[in-house]
Amino acid sequence: MKPGLFDRLNRVGAWMVLLFLVLPALIAIPVSLTPKRFLSMPEGEYSLRHFRHLFTSPDWLSSFAQSGIIAASTAILATTLGTLCAIGLWRVTSRNTEIVRAFLLLPLIIPQIISAMVFYRLLVPMGLIDSYPGLILAHTVLATPLVLITVSASLANFDPRLEQASRNLGASNWTTMRRVILPSVKPGVYAGALFAFILSWDEIVVTLFISKFNVYTLPRRMWNGIRENTDPTVAAAAVVLIAITLIAFAISAVIARRRAQGAASKD
Amino acid sequence: MQALTRYISPGWLLVAPFFLLVVAFYLGPLVNILWLSLTDPEPGLGNYRMLTESDALARILWTTLRICAITTVFSVVIGYCLAYAMVHAHQKSQNWMLTLLLISFWISVLVRTFAWLMLLGHNGVVNSGMEAIGLIDRPVRFMRNELGVLIGMVHYMIPYAVLPLMANMQTLDPRVMAASRNLGANGVQTFRRIYLPLTIPGIVASSLLVFILSLGFYVTPAILGGGRVLMVAEYISVQLLVTLRWGTAAMLGTLMLIGVLALLWIMSRFMRLTTVFGGGATR
Numbered sequence: 001m002k003p004g005l006f007d008r009l010n011r012v013g014a015w016m017v018l019l020f021l022v023l024p025a026l027i028a029i030p031v032s033l034t035p036k037r038f039l040s041m042p043e044g045e046y047s048l049r050h051f052r053h054l055f056t057s058p059d060w061l062s063s064f065a066q067s068g069i070i071a072a073s074t075a076i077l078a079t080t081l082g083t084l085c086a087i088g089l090w091r092v093t094s095r096n097t098e099i100v101r102a103f104l105l106l107p108l109i110i111p112q113i114i115s116a117m118v119f120y121r122l123l124v125p126m127g128l129i130d131s132y133p134g135l136i137l138a139h140t141v142l143a144t145p146l147v148l149i150t151v152s153a154s155l156a157n158f159d160p161r162l163e164q165a166s167r168n169l170g171a172s173n174w175t176t177m178r179r180v181i182l183p184s185v186k187p188g189v190y191a192g193a194l195f196a197f198i199l200s201w202d203e204i205v206v207t208l209f210i211s212k213f214n215v216y217t218l219p220r221r222m223w224n225g226i227r228e229n230t231d232p233t234v235a236a237a238a239v240v241l242i243a244i245t246l247i248a249f250a251i252s253a254v255i256a257r258r259r260a261q262g263a264a265s266k267d
Numbered sequence: 268m269q270a271l272t273r274y275i276s277p278g279w280l281l282v283a284p285f286f287l288l289v290v291a292f293y294l295g296p297l298v299n300i301l302w303l304s305l306t307d308p309e310p311g312l313g314n315y316r317m318l319t320e321s322d323a324l325a326r327i328l329w330t331t332l333r334i335c336a337i338t339t340v341f342s343v344v345i346g347y348c349l350a351y352a353m354v355h356a357h358q359k360s361q362n363w364m365l366t367l368l369l370i371s372f373w374i375s376v377l378v379r380t381f382a383w384l385m386l387l388g389h390n391g392v393v394n395s396g397m398e399a400i401g402l403i404d405r406p407v408r409f410m411r412n413e414l415g416v417l418i419g420m421v422h423y424m425i426p427y428a429v430l431p432l433m434a435n436m437q438t439l440d441p442r443v444m445a446a447s448r449n450l451g452a453n454g455v456q457t458f459r460r461i462y463l464p465l466t467i468p469g470i471v472a473s474s475l476l477v478f479i480l481s482l483g484f485y486v487t488p489a490i491l492g493g494g495r496v497l498m499v500a501e502y503i504s505v506q507l508l509v510t511l512r513w514g515t516a517a518m519l520g521t522l523m524l525i526g527v528l529a530l531l532w533i534m535s536r537f538m539r540l541t542t543v544f545g546g547g548a549t550r
Contacts, residue, residue: 006455007454014349014351014352014356017345017348017349018364018371020422021367021368021422022367024422025371025382027382028378081285081288084282084285085281085285085286087278088279088282089278090278091276091281092278107289107293109527111483111484111527113483113504113523114297114300114523115293116504117300117516118293118297121296121300137292140288141289141292144285144288148285198373202377204376204486209504219375222378223486226377235385238382241374241377245374245375249373
């Protein structure tokens, strides 16, 4: 069937929409290169002074480090909890599993502003406001559902007879888990860990409520910079974040390709 | 232990850690907030009565619903065209399109909001560009009003609208459309009478998803609205962090929660929720 005029117009429109989605963020690049001390477009002259400031200012560096620590801890905890949970739900064959699964996805689905209230309400009496454990706890609850989803997707392609075979050959529960199940859901686990890291690394709404000044994550510092709307260091930080996003995206694409290959080689 | 595992499948032991975490550290305080909406500052329905008594509150709710509805319509219409083009493109260009879509999906909402701030401001790139080519005499107000909030929100929501639509369109059998053409229907008729009705589940799921996400959206309205477009999420944060009125905030949170759960329930009748939230993860 030859594509009609309408189809062709729609295709052009689709590419324009895609450019509309991606291009605006790139405005951060010229703004970050301005030689002026306030947010502006550079006019003929470029300077890297704002990147220099970003990578030498103790404030920004500590925010990078804090976000890194919190995101890495969240990724480790969420990946462990989420993987166990997904395998558990997969092994239990009862009609309750779908209800339990829906319940466990709630932290992901409920609007973040409500989650922010929830964690604020939780952490104030515990004395964990504005502390690493508080932020890691909150981010872990929010990120684990993502791991649950990705690992469950991997498990859907896993043949349960492999598990039975392993058990019949005399392997214990633990050995089966370690040597048979985990290796075959690896792509889902990696993807989940990456998503969990990104969620925590980017998280702003809940963080705004449960941190003050001891813990000042990167999104928090960007939020302040954007609100004040003067210091071009924010633009430099935005450029760095875009670069990190592209790297993370490339990693996830590699994982996805490996997963596709794994699925293809099994057939 | 053995007696225990006979009645309870050992799989539940693996589920338990996260289950208990959610119950203790999420569900617990959530129920506490629902309870607060009925008891703070005094027991009764006082907080809910404010909905009918306070003009400010009614205006905020109306602004929120209106902006969410407009965002949903634009995101889903644009998303539909995009999903259609992507599903029907050649494999190679489809991969490129998907890459661009996912990159925009992954770019931090703060970075994107910052970009719009630079583009749409009084002396922003869009205004100076249009002035330079003589399209306008003086800067257009794109920001600190609903227009700015809408631009930012539609931009953020389009990828969310596309993913469920694509999942739906990919399941359609192209032979049905071919049959319609063979029976003499032209392209427009085939689209209107066959394709569009078959994609209604996708349209409903994507509309509900975008509407749900818009309802609780905080970052973009707060920054691009510049304090002049007050939506429920920002009002809740002011109640909690500035005026410390837990009762009002809890009441608004409860309303939002009930709305979201109701919409999710409707959505679950059209599509498996894990398909939507898995972002293409099939199960």
